[in-house]
Amino acid sequence: MARIIAVANQKGGVGKTTTAVNLAAALARTPMRVLLVDLDAQGNATMGSGVDKRELAASSCDVLLEEQHADAAIVATPEGFDLLPGNTDLTAAEIELMDEDGREQRLKRALDPLRGRYDFILIDCPPALSLLTLNALTAADSVLVPMQCEYYALEGLSSLLQTIDALKQRLNPALEIEGVLRTMFDVRNNLANAVSAELTHHFGDKVFRTIVPRNVRLAEAPSHGQSIVGYDRGSRGAIAYLGLAGEVLRRQRERDQDKERKPMNKPVETGA
Numbered sequence: 211m212a213r214i215i216a217v218a219n220q221k222g223g224v225g226k227t228t229t230a231v232n233l234a235a236a237l238a239r240t241p242m243r244v245l246l247v248d249l250d251a252q253g254n255a256t257m258g259s260g261v262d263k264r265e266l267a268a269s270s271c272d273v274l275l276e277e278q279h280a281d282a283a284i285v286a287t288p289e290g291f292d293l294l295p296g297n298t299d300l301t302a303a304e305i306e307l308m309d310e311d312g313r314e315q316r317l318k319r320a321l322d323p324l325r326g327r328y329d330f331i332l333i334d335c336p337p338a339l340s341l342l343t344l345n346a347l348t349a350a351d352s353v354l355v356p357m358q359c360e361y362y363a364l365e366g367l368s369s370l371l372q373t374i375d376a377l378k379q380r381l382n383p384a385l386e387i388e389g390v391l392r393t394m395f396d397v398r399n400n401l402a403n404a405v406s407a408e409l410t411h412h413f414g415d416k417v418f419r420t421i422v423p424r425n426v427r428l429a430e431a432p433s434h435g436q437s438i439v440g441y442d443r444g445s446r447g448a449i450a451y452l453g454l455a456g457e458v459l460r461r462q463r464e465r466d467q468d469k470e471r472k473p474m475n476k477p478v479e480t481g482a
Contacts, residue, residue, distance in 0.1 A: 212245070212328040213462060214321060215388050216350035219357060220373070221366035222337035225393035225422065228432070229356045229454075230334035231258045231289075232447070235437030236455035238290035242329040245284065248296030249317070249342050251304075255334040256295040259287045260435040263297040271299035273320045274345065275306060280320045289437050292328075304341050313341060314381055318349035330458075339373055347374065348381045352388035356422075359392055359405035387413075388461070391454065393422040420454040422447065 217230040227250065234246040248255040249270055253263035263269075268283035273294065280294060287293050307313040321331060333346040347353065353374060357363045367390070378385050390413055396402055410417050422428075428447030431438045438447040 212243075212325040212331045213352070214325075214331040214333065214350045215352050215354050215458075216333045216335055216343075216346040217354050217356065218333075218335040218343060218346065218370065219355055219366060220337065220339050220343075220370050221357070221363060224337075224358050224363065225356045225391075226337065227252075227254045227258065227334050228428065229354070229391060229393065229422070229451075230332050231255050231432075232428075232437045232439060232451040233354075233454055233458070234259075234291045234330075234332050235289040235439045236451045237330055237458065239439060239452075240455060240459065241290070242459075243327065244291035245294065245324065245328045245331045246287075246291055247294040247317075247321070247331065247333040247346075249300065249346055250296060250334055250336040251298050251300040251342075252336075253295070253297040254432070256293065256297065257435060258432040258437070259289060259291075259293050259295075261285055261287060261293055261295050263295060266295050266297060269299055270294050270296045271303040274300075274303045274316045274342075276316065276320075280324060288435075289440055296334075300336075300342060307341055314344045314348045317345040321349050344377070344381070347377050347385060350382070350385060352386045354388040354391060356391045356393045358394050359399075359402040359409070361401070361405070364405060364408070387416050388458070389416055389418045391418050391420065391422065394424050395421045396424050418454060418457050420450055420457055422450045422454075425450075 219226050234244050238244045256263040268278045272278035273280050273283050284292050284294050335343045335346045423446050425447035427442045427445035428438050431441035
């Protein structure tokens, strides 16, 4: 049964799409069965996965509008994971869904039948608290939050956590934080180190040990339609995302072990 992880941050430019694509590619090499859902109208995750967003037969827009089943829109990528691609049509989809009943549940209804086919489903969210993001958070089991270690990023994280708490009360009570990922990190920057320490102090083991550094090869990979793992597996960026995949898998194993132990801890009922 797939774990659905939304990669989200209301602040743009924090490495959200980079994380979604590269984590999908790294998990696919473990090997895990992975589906990446591009829910951002910019379609960057689609292009970064080696799929041309201008030549799609069907997209996540068609799925949200319930004009196509997700099966019909999913394509295989050269990176070894499947992709539900996205493009600018998603902007129109968001407008069309505004007055629909159950509009926040559209993605959940589309992905639920696919859970048995994959180990992980990753959703690349747009950089805003939009209807598309709400669809992702309603469908997800957890949220992975990429963030730069700077002052304004901390404010954005607080806002996102408030949004998640509100959404748990109304739409998805089981939603949890998968983890906070420090991205574009420069160890020479004193502010970055201070914010990193504050994050660890407040969020403890919810902060991934993996730190994604600023890396030229990581920035180059999308222009070649590749993940960093496919483009330069020996680069610091690739090593970081392979490490992140290892952490995600370890956390999933721990969750599975906890589920197995819980029935054993139930008190034994005795007859009267």
